[in-house]
Amino acid sequence: MKATAQIKREAKRLYQLCLVDGSLNEKRATQVVRLVIDSKRRRSMPLLKHFQRFVRLDREAHTANVETAVPLPPDLQTDVQARLKELYGPAIQTEFSLKPALIGGMRIKVGSDVYDGSVQSQLATLEKSFEP
Amino acid sequence: MLNPDILLAAQESSGQIEKIASTFGVDWPQLLAQIISFSIMCAVLYRWAYKPVLKMLEERRRIVALGQANAEQIKAELARTESMRQDVMAKANAEATRIIEEAHAAAGRVQDSETQKAIAGAEQILAKSKEAASRDYERMLTELKREVGRLVVQTTASVARKTLTPEDQRRLAQETAKELQA
Numbered sequence A: 001m002k003a004t005a006q007i008k009r010e011a012k013r014l015y016q017l018c019l020v021d022g023s024l025n026e027k028r029a030t031q032v033v034r035l036v037i038d039s040k041r042r043r044s045m046p047l048l049k050h051f052q053r054f055v056r057l058d059r060e061a062h063t064a065n066v067e068t069a070v071p072l073p074p075d076l077q078t079d080v081q082a083r084l085k086e087l088y089g090p091a092i093q094t095e096f097s098l099k100p101a102l103i104g105g106m107r108i109k110v111g112s113d114v115y116d117g118s119v120q121s122q123l124a125t126l127e128k129s130f131e132p
Numbered sequence B: 001m002l003n004p005d006i007l008l009a010a011q012e013s014s015g016q017i018e019k020i021a022s023t024f025g026v027d028w029p030q031l032l033a034q035i036i037s038f039s040i041m042c043a044v045l046y047r048w049a050y051k052p053v054l055k056m057l058e059e060r061r062r063i064v065a066l067g068q069a070n071a072e073q074i075k076a077e078l079a080r081t082e083s084m085r086q087d088v089m090a091k092a093n094a095e096a097t098r099i100i101e102e103a104h105a106a107a108g109r110v111q112d113s114e115t116q117k118a119i120a121g122a123e124q125i126l127a128k129s130k131e132a133a134s135r136d137y138e139r140m141l142t143e144l145k146r147e148v149g150r151l152v153v154q155t156t157a158s159v160a161r162k163t164l165t166p167e168d169q170r171r172l173a174q175e176t177a178k179e180l181q182a
Helices: A002-017 A026-039 A044-061 A074-088 A119-129 B004-024 B028-163 B166-178
Strands: A063-068 A093-098 A106-110 A113-116
Touching: A002 A026, A002 A044, A026 A044, A044 A063, A063 A074, A074 A093, A074 A106, A074 B166, A106 B166, A119 B028
Parallel strands: A063 A093
Antiparallel strands: A063 A106, A106 A113
């Protein structure tokens, strides 16, 4: 338990070393991974697992996943990207994807923030209103 | 001082007795002997026959009297026993009547108690039935609402898929994009 906490702390420190202006630097991250592998330490694998988790969380926090039921027009894509950069900073990366199950509207997920204006979510809210 | 007339009369009567005796053939010594032997026989009979017979008769009379006394006593005893029997029967009847009345009263009380219990049980069953019916009603209502909701959503989704135009899709996307504000 104590060792796990220490590995977590070390992984977080490595992750913080990879940040440049508050954003994850991919080169540094790759370099850190290689260094850890080359060091052949006994606890390299657990350390890399925790490091990977921090990197994944960082990517999620700096990646906006935009889902729509139909392909989003280019002008709207540009508008959404601009709004996301304004809100989450210029480092935010935007990924657009199709999800017909949404029926209509758009669903944007950035980290733990969710902006859901899809017809599917509105129908889900309507269905919940019938629950006791 | 004897009266000469009486003496004369006595002599005269003596003479007559002897005359009568000789007429009937009375032999005075023989008569005397017969009287003595008869007396002896009477004494013997009295001593050895008549007295035991009398004693036996007296004994029989005493036994009969005793029997009669016993019979009277038995009769009285029977009467007393009958009286006691009557008393006992009357007491038994009274006791039986009392027991029957108590049994009737107890039966009445038990009947009342059982009736109350039955009423309480019936009311409890009724309350439980109402409660169960109410629960079932609530459950069915909930299931119905859920089912209606599901059908509404399903129908709406189906209709929306067919009726949403590209303009609608754009408008919906714009509405979501407007939420992205600092």
